[in-house]
Amino acid sequence: MSYKAVQKVRVKVPASTANLGPGFDSLGMALNLYAWIDMAISDETAIHLIGDQMNGIPTDKSNLIYKVAQMVFEQAGVSHPELDIAMYSDIPLTRGLGSSASAIVGALAGANALIGNKLTQYELFQIASRLEKHPDNVGASLFGGIVVAFWDGEKAESIRIEPDANLEVLVAIPAFQLSTEKARNVMPKQVAMKDAVFNLSHSSLLVAALSTGNLGMIRHAMKDALHQPYRAELIPGMKTLLEQAENHGALGVALSGAGPTMLALVDVRSGQKEELEAFLKDTLAEEGIEAQTLWLKPSVEGVAAILLQEDDGDLLSFVEREVLA
Ligand SMILES: Nc1ncnc2c1ncn2[C@@H]1O[C@H](COP(=O)(O)OP(=O)(O)O)[C@@H](O)[C@H]1O
Numbered sequence: 001m002s003y004k005a006v007q008k009v010r011v012k013v014p015a016s017t018a019n020l021g022p023g024f025d026s027l028g029m030a031l032n033l034y035a036w037i038d039m040a041i042s043d044e045t046a047i048h049l050i051g052d053q054m055n056g057i058p059t060d061k062s063n064l065i066y067k068v069a070q071m072v073f074e075q076a077g078v079s080h081p082e083l084d085i086a087m088y089s090d091i092p093l094t095r096g097l098g099s100s101a102s103a104i105v106g107a108l109a110g111a112n113a114l115i116g117n118k119l120t121q122y123e124l125f126q127i128a129s130r131l132e133k134h135p136d137n138v139g140a141s142l143f144g145g146i147v148v149a150f151w152d153g154e155k156a157e158s159i160r161i162e163p164d165a166n167l168e169v170l171v172a173i174p175a176f177q178l179s180t181e182k183a184r185n186v187m188p189k190q191v192a193m194k195d196a197v198f199n200l201s202h203s204s205l206l207v208a209a210l211s212t213g214n215l216g217m218i219r220h221a222m223k224d225a226l227h228q229p230y231r232a233e234l235i236p237g238m239k240t241l242l243e244q245a246e247n248h249g250a251l252g253v254a255l256s257g258a259g260p261t262m263l264a265l266v267d268v269r270s271g272q273k274e275e276l277e278a279f280l281k282d283t284l285a286e287e288g289i290e291a292q293t294l295w296l297k298p299s300v301e302g303v304a305a306i307l308l309q310e311d312d313g314d315l316l317s318f319v320e321r322e323v324l325a
């Protein structure tokens with residue numbers, strides 16, 4: 001099949017929070033915290049990771065972004081074995097804010113843009129869900145907004161919900177890392193029917209509340225019996241936050257993804273923002289956990305790729321000029 005390859009693209013991809021409490025492996029929301037990837041077809045592969053937080057991530061062909069890009073080329077039936085890749089990210093690694101999903105989705109979108117978007121968004125979503133083994137983070141990073149999805153081991157389907165304009169997100173990001181793998185391993189292999197019913201009903205109600213803008217219902221719906229009770233043992237202070245954050249102005253509170261980040265949904269009109277932020281920070285500090293708090297918004301946009309010209313400059317100068325300035 002013929003196609004016109006583009007020389008260089010720049011991708012902007014949002015972070016994501018998964019589960020939103022009861023929607024284990026099925027609900028995700030994109031957040032306005034971003035990673036950027038430059039990708040170019042080249043004569044020799046080179047991978048440039050900008051910023052200290054990328055320490056330890058491989059810069060050879062075992063790099064996740066390189067490998068995912070090759071999957072796109074393979075599925076599209078084209079060959080570009082050598083790539084020049086640069087990445088900068090404001091999304092903290094291994095904290096429950098979907099850094100691995102952002103890398104996967106960014107790589108898919110970048111590689112696809114390089115080959116004239118031969119694959120559809122739906123096809124990219126299938127590859128991303130297969131790689132992550134759950135569709136919540138990748139769906140949010142790909143489509144933006146709030147995404148309701150399943151992946152049954154063979155295919156993924158999703159519906160996007162436009163986030164309510166009054167929704168704000170407070171995250172408390174502990175200084176320690178917790179891999180998704182470790183946080184999945186503490187969960188039981190089987191659950192009681194009553195816990196399954198609890199989550200089914202709460203997750204359904206949460207989706208209805210988010211779809212209809214019934215923000216007052218979030219406090220009742222954002223409760224979970226499938227994963228948070230088990231993961232709480234890995235995050236000192238989590239149990240107290242889950243039990244009490246609503247008394248300090250949160251619409252609802254949950255573990256972000258597999259943690260350790262804690263997330264509170266907040267109404268922008270709340271008069272208790274300072275009180276809530278202090279409560280999150282102080283509760284974790286009492287357990288000896290230093291945490292950075294950030295006020296975020298849902299990212300309405302999902303991943304986006306733009307084509308670069310020769311004289312557009314490199315990612316480092318873009319980041320210094322546009323992101324860090
Ligand atoms: N830009 C990247 N390039 C390569 N690998 C990455 C990148 N970002 C994240 N990863 C991989 O994803 C892992 C974190 O994934 P995970 O444990 O699921 O946490 P989370 O997705 O919540 O940040 C990192 O340890 C790293 O192996």
Ligand SMILES: N[C@@H](CCOP(=O)(O)O)C(=O)O
Nearest residue numbers: 018025096097098180257258
């Ligand atoms: N549904 C997954 C989400 C993992 O999210 P991450 O941001 O921690 O990678 C889970 O809960 O395991």
